[in-house]
Amino acid sequence: MKFLIVGLGNIGPEYALTRHNAGFMVLDRMAAQHGFTFSMTRLAYTAKWQYKGKQLFFVKPTTYMNLSGKAVQYYMKQENIPLENVLIVTDDKDLPFGKLRLKPKGSPGGHNGLRNIDELLTSQEYARLRVGIGNNFSKGRQIDFVLGQFPEDEMIQLPDYLDRAGDAVLAFCTMGIQNAMNNYNQ
Template sequence: MKFLLVGLGNIGPEYALTRHNVGFMVLDRLAAQHGFNFTMTRLAYTAKWQYKGKQLFFVKPTTYMNLSGKAVLYYMKQEKIPVENILIITDDKDLPFNKLRLKPKGSPGGHNGLRNIDELLNTQEYARLRVGIGNNFSKGKQVDFVLGEFPEDEMIQLPDYLDRAGDVALAFCTMGIQFAMNNYNQ
């Protein structure tokens, strides 16, 4: 059984540690812990890994956030992975930092990356792991906030937070979405 795990973010060193790149960070943390590597391929950095009898295909789109759907659609077709085996890992400003929410489907909720995926897949019926980044910004400062780096107190907590998000992603693939939601949603 094959799964497509897509971490959303923006490429380039100026975005590396920003809140908007937390999807990339989750996949990078999994790669570091389990010894697989990403390589530059068409539209994305990709990696493959066998885990508990499952073939996991990881994607970090190089299309920038607002065009993430191009990479998702391409690798979904290329790897012949059904939509029910796709997990999109993304930041969520409507959840506090350190909170995770796995959902089987949903609206983009103002997230341009999810909106583009919805448009290109022509559905909202795919799983998404929303990684809370909080919303501690004043009116009109949302872009600066999501494209800003985590403050020092959150950076200290970030490794454990990314580990928990990685655990949710692996549980989605091995135990199913209902199990993962029951055991990890807060």
């Protein structure tokens, strides 16, 4: 069984540790822990890894956040992965830092990366793991906040948080969405 795990983010060193790159950060942490590596391919950095009899195909789109759907659509077709085996890992400003929310479907909730995926897949029926980044910004400062780096106190907690998110990804692939939700939604 094959799964497509897509971490959303923006490429380039200026975005590396920003809140909006939480999806990339989860996949990078998983790669470091489990020993797989990403390679530059069409529209994305990709990696393959076998886990408990499942083939996991990881994608970090190089299209920038607002065009993430191009890579999702391409690799679903390229790897012949059905929509029910797709998981999008993304930041969520409506969840406090440290909270995870795994859902089987949903709206983009103002997230341009998810909006583009919805448009290109013509569906909202795909799983998403929302990684809470908080919303400690004043009116009109949302872009600066999501493209800003985590403060020092959150950076200290970040490795454990990314580990939990990675565990939720693996639970989705091995236990199914309902059991994974029961274990990781707080």
